[in-house]
Amino acid sequence: MSSDVIIRVSDLGKGFRAYKHPSDRLKQSLYGLAARLTPVPTLKAKLSRRAIASAQVFWALRHVDLEVRRGETVGIIGRNGSGKSTLLQMVCGTLAPTEGSVTTQGRVAALLELGSGFDVEFTGRENVYMNGQLHGLSKEQIDERFDAIAAFADIGDFLEQPVKTYSSGMFVRLAFAVIAHVDADVLIIDEALAVGDAFFTQKCMRFLRKFMQTGTVLFVSHDSSAIRGLCTRAMWMDHGKVIDVGDAKDVCNRYLEAYYEEHQGKSRKVSGTKQPAEPVSASTRRDRRGKYDAQQDRAARNFVFDPESARSGSDAATIERVEMLKEDSSPLLWVVGRENVTLRITARVRDPLEQPVFGFTVKDKLGRMLFGDNTFWVPQDDPAECVTGDRMVAEFRFAMPILLPGDYAVDIALADAARPRDAQVLHWQHDAYLFKSDAATSSTGLIGMPMREISLEVVHLHTS
Ligand SMILES: Nc1ncnc2c1ncn2[C@@H]1O[C@H](COP(=O)(O)OP(=O)(O)OP(=O)(O)O)[C@@H](O)[C@H]1O
Incomplete structure (x- = not known):
């Protein structure tokens, strides 16, 4: 096998014995046993043929x-x-x-x-x-x-x-x-x-x-x-x-x-690079808010912050809280796309920072990065220097993209823009926050677009 071929499957087949009637299984065992026990060669052959004929081979x-x-x-x-x-x-x-x-x-x-x-x-x-x-x-x-x-x-x-x-x-x-x-x-x-x-x-x-x-x-x-x-x-x-x-x-x-x-x-x-939508059942396509309307514990179940999630870096700060809020600052209950959302990150400083920068990335269930942003430009004129024990609150206000129904994770990163480029990212918390999208979408691709209107006009050029 060429050293580059790690798995080679050649003309592979797997057959399982299948029995039309439960009694065929018993017949096969009895004929098989009798064939093994009989000393008479012609009878042995006959019994073996019968044993084989009792079962069919199903090729998986x-x-x-x-x-x-x-x-x-x-x-x-x-x-x-x-x-x-x-x-x-x-x-x-x-x-x-x-x-x-x-x-x-x-x-x-x-x-x-x-x-x-x-x-x-x-x-x-x-x-x-x-x-x-x-x-x-x-x-x-x-x-x-x-x-x-x-x-x-x-x-x-x-x-x-x-x-x-x-x-x-x-x-x-x-x-x-x-x-x-x-x-x-x-x-x-x-x-x-x-x-x-x-x-x-x-x-x-x-x-x-x-x-x-x-x-x-x-x-x-x-x-x-x-x-x-x-x-x-x-x-x-x-x-x-x-x-x-x-x-x-x-x-x-x-x-x-x-x-x-x-x-x-x-x-x-299917033409060009456009991908067909997944086979989505009618029930998935429906906006699923109706089903759970007014369930008070929804936010707790579908928007979860994990302070202990995996992290890398120097732990320059402790991420104390990650929240998604509505415009009135109450907890977000649903993600269906297009709603105005505030992603708020609260952290406690452990090591002094000259020019802290927070960033976030939203990933789908396969870990693909979908979108994100950071506060790099915010403190340019007035660097928000901070010392050990300070609390930092970063807020990102945006219109939520239309995300296909399912689970999403948010990574949070903290950097110090004043440090050399290769040492800027000090703390990276993977999957710090999880949320669910219940969008009613028939969009294709990774993220739905905020379509404003769809129309189709037909102009008849030939009259008979
Ligand atoms: N031990 C077995 N005895 C008899 N038939 C079997 C056995 N194992 C699998 N089969 C049959 O072989 C066929 C292939 O099964 P297999 O589990 O490989 O399919 P699959 O593509 O993995 O299905 P799924 O997506 O449902 O897991 C099926 O018809 C199954 O019923």
């Missing part, structure tokens, strides 16, 4: 070829039952192929079936050690990394409890924490399992994006926007066959065209 996957090169992130897309998980299981070696072959280079770590690789009778801690060793780490290496793994999983005392007591979210947290610390060369991830709260999703995305700079990723998702956002190439599977392989955006567009063709009876033409 057949004649699949794929090459993934070092550093590539390849997405596998396809509807339910198209064979994606079966393929991934064969790539990581937890399922044996019926036909063909899979070869991989380097250390492969996977987030596939829930709890796979874990022994539910053992505690989280014990499973970290067992799983780490399965991935080739020594006990000493796991000792060194254990605190980082525990911090990533962030499941508190549950780490000392048997894994059978875990919720599915805790399972995923621990499993992801392990694969993030085993120095894998290849990551295999089923996005359906990467469930968890939005803070955890952002943490995983931060890790994944860093990993993708050098590592190789095979990623399964039903969500074509996730494949387009993360992957360089994509493979579309249906009924166990490869329908298309190529540039992720092109493959996703063709997949969506087929989706529309099937669901709307006709194909929506």
